[in-house]
Amino acid sequence: MKKILNDPSDLVPEMMAGMVASYPQYVRLIPDTTAVVRNDKAFTEKHEPRVGVVSGGGSGHEPLHAGFVGLGMLTAAVAGQVFTSPTPDQIYEAIKAANQGRGVLLIIKNYSGDVMNFDMAKDLAGIDDIPVESIVVDDDVAVEDSLYTQGRRGVAGTVFVEKIVGAAAEAGADLKTLVQLGKDVIAQTKTIGVALHAATVPEVGHPGFELGPDEMEYGVGIHNEPGYKREKMVPSAQLAKELLGKIGDQFPGGLADKSFAVLVNGFGATPLGEQFIFANDVLHQLGEAQATAAFTKVGNYVTSLDMTGLSLTLLQLTDKHWLPYLNAPAATIGWGDTRNER
Amino acid sequence: MKKILNDPSDLVPEMMAGMVASYPQYVRLIPDTTAVVRNDKAFTEKHEPRVGVVSGGGSGHEPLHAGFVGLGMLTAAVAGQVFTSPTPDQIYEAIKAANQGRGVLLIIKNYSGDVMNFDMAKDLAGIDDIPVESIVVDDDVAVEDSLYTQGRRGVAGTVFVEKIVGAAAEAGADLKTLVQLGKDVIAQTKTIGVALHAATVPEVGHPGFELGPDEMEYGVGIHNEPGYKREKMVPSAQLAKELLGKIGDQFPGGLADKSFAVLVNGFGATPLGEQFIFANDVLHQLGEAQATAAFTKVGNYVTSLDMTGLSLTLLQLTDKHWLPYLNAPAATIGWGDTRNER
Numbered sequence A, B: 001m002k003k004i005l006n007d008p009s010d011l012v013p014e015m016m017a018g019m020v021a022s023y024p025q026y027v028r029l030i031p032d033t034t035a036v037v038r039n040d041k042a043f044t045e046k047h048e049p050r051v052g053v054v055s056g057g058g059s060g061h062e063p064l065h066a067g068f069v070g071l072g073m074l075t076a077a078v079a080g081q082v083f084t085s086p087t088p089d090q091i092y093e094a095i096k097a098a099n100q101g102r103g104v105l106l107i108i109k110n111y112s113g114d115v116m117n118f119d120m121a122k123d124l125a126g127i128d129d130i131p132v133e134s135i136v137v138d139d140d141v142a143v144e145d146s147l148y149t150q151g152r153r154g155v156a157g158t159v160f161v162e163k164i165v166g167a168a169a170e171a172g173a174d175l176k177t178l179v180q181l182g183k184d185v186i187a188q189t190k191t192i193g194v195a196l197h198a199a200t201v202p203e204v205g206h207p208g209f210e211l212g213p214d215e216m217e218y219g220v221g222i223h224n225e226p227g228y229k230r231e232k233m234v235p236s237a238q239l240a241k242e243l244l245g246k247i248g249d250q251f252p253g254g255l256a257d258k259s260f261a262v263l264v265n266g267f268g269a270t271p272l273g274e275q276f277i278f279a280n281d282v283l284h285q286l287g288e289a290q291a292t293a294a295f296t297k298v299g300n301y302v303t304s305l306d307m308t309g310l311s312l313t314l315l316q317l318t319d320k321h322w323l324p325y326l327n328a329p330a331a332t333i334g335w336g337d338t339r340n341e342r
Helices: A008-022 A088-098 A112-127 A158-170 A175-187 A236-248 A272-288 A322-327 B008-022 B088-098 B112-127 B158-170 B175-187 B236-248 B272-288 B322-327
Strands: A027-029 A035-038 A052-059 A076-082 A104-109 A132-137 A189-197 A215-218 A229-232 A259-266 A292-299 A308-316 B027-029 B035-038 B052-059 B076-082 B104-109 B132-137 B189-197 B215-218 B229-232 B259-266 B292-299 B308-316
Touching (some): A008 A027, A008 B272, A008 B292, A035 A088, A052 A088, A052 A112, A076 A088, A088 A112, A104 A112, A104 A158, A104 A175, A112 A132, A132 A175, A158 A175, A158 A322, A175 A189, A189 A236, A236 A272, A236 A308, A259 A322, A272 A292, A272 B008, A292 B008, B008 B052, B008 B076, B035 B088, B052 B088, B052 B112, B052 B158, B088 B104, B104 B158, B104 B175, B112 B132, B132 B158, B132 B175, B158 B175, B158 B259, B175 B189, B189 B236, B236 B272, B259 B272, B259 B322, B272 B292, B272 B308, B292 B322
Parallel strands (some): A052 A076, A104 A132, B052 B104, B104 B132, B259 B292
Antiparallel strands (some): A027 A035, A189 A215, A259 A308, B027 B035, B035 B076, B189 B215, B189 B308, B215 B229, B259 B308
């Protein structure tokens, strides 16, 4: 295992310290935690209160979640140990830091540990009379149940949920509205991933599974969870066809005549050039299927340490407000430019 | 070799097609080339003419250069084959597309092939009476001469040059002013990189060099060029000390009492989390050295295909205009948020 690290047990606090030291214009650490909260002037100076939006989970998926804290996205984010849920006390601190008097929405990826710990944090916040609601993202359509969860896993589509819900919160929506919005978006968000090489957890020291020199794992999770098949590598266009087919099966009537937001997401060790080649095949085949890509993002958003591979997410834009929310201004480390209107 | 590709010989056109299909709000292809030009409304609709800023080079370094085309950075960018200079005719087309009547500045990374081909394109443009000037970036302080060039290589610091010169062009500076600004910035920009694993050129099919399971190459180039030593892996803090020491030697009087823009740049297969751990060490040690980091970027900006490793760039902010130029609005695929003032 070759990684740029000091003591692996200090990985998360050092990473978070590096993030806030590099980008103090966006985030600050919440004292005695590995959680961050917005540090931009629009938040720290007197402003109209908004519903706080908090997410978090195990580390190793950077820029998720701390990289999406900022104007128009998350208010705070909590980082657990690598591939491990954050503790309830840290989530509770993030809830308090994010609360502006209008309550807090928790965006949870569907893993048993996360759901349990975020629920416990919600109970803690209840004692303080902070209204807290939660939504659970389960966009991974590769498998029905998995290693660390019942039901579908929450993966890269989480970024679209955070962007849309965050933009609505910024626009002033109340907690109840945000819960419904989040659930509606989640219901239309479908993701599937492939790995060419598994991730190596630093404290383990070797890849989570071994693939042959010409093999690919289809439907892999972002914690080295197994997928639905392991086969020989295929060209990008054929891979796009497979993933679009699997995702298309999830939308009644298939892909035709639908409008989508598309996320091609690198898993950490996949060059951006390869991601663009795959995006080219996806967008071309969507067009052939009479579907529209109204919004596209390509890059590393929800990674799995040093995993090689990528995921494809389609969010069907069934509500006319979602595209403007995707295009709404955001100022975070990970989302990128704020003026990405077409 | 496992890569997400179709025919390797189609890599560059497919990658560029994917980029413009994914992000038409920023870039469009220049017909019959693998070059792109700005496609945002601020450029395509009637506007005050600016000096065009054009860069380019071999592919495999994405998001460089096409990912930095947009408002406040490059006007156009030309992509050659992997690790191969673009041809003069394509550069010439980019010059014509970028020219708004006030001339064009070429930003060239110091490689013999690039310098030669950009010079030939400049001659072609001279026939059309387009005023063209060029600057050559040679920020890599690892070695004096290298495999593909005389003098120092142009590497990640190129992004700072493109950002500052692009912001000045956007502000209306003339060609002569931009040439001097670019030269002044280049003189203060120093970079050094390390590799944990070499890049694999798709048409070659194996890594450019082999490192032992615990070895690191210091001073590596972005085309697998050798560096200045090969040694056992060290912890991140020790690596930061080595690179800061080498870079500090380049500034008269060392690092103390100087203000820098800092770029921690991933080479393509290095997780963002590791980059933040390294950034944490760099920023901490800069503080200990009584130096200031007035601006910081951490992420994949100038990559080398699937190379594992990173580079550190320090730009000494010797002119009070440079920090505002770094913080000036930009709207590109690769630079990120536009409101990154501290």
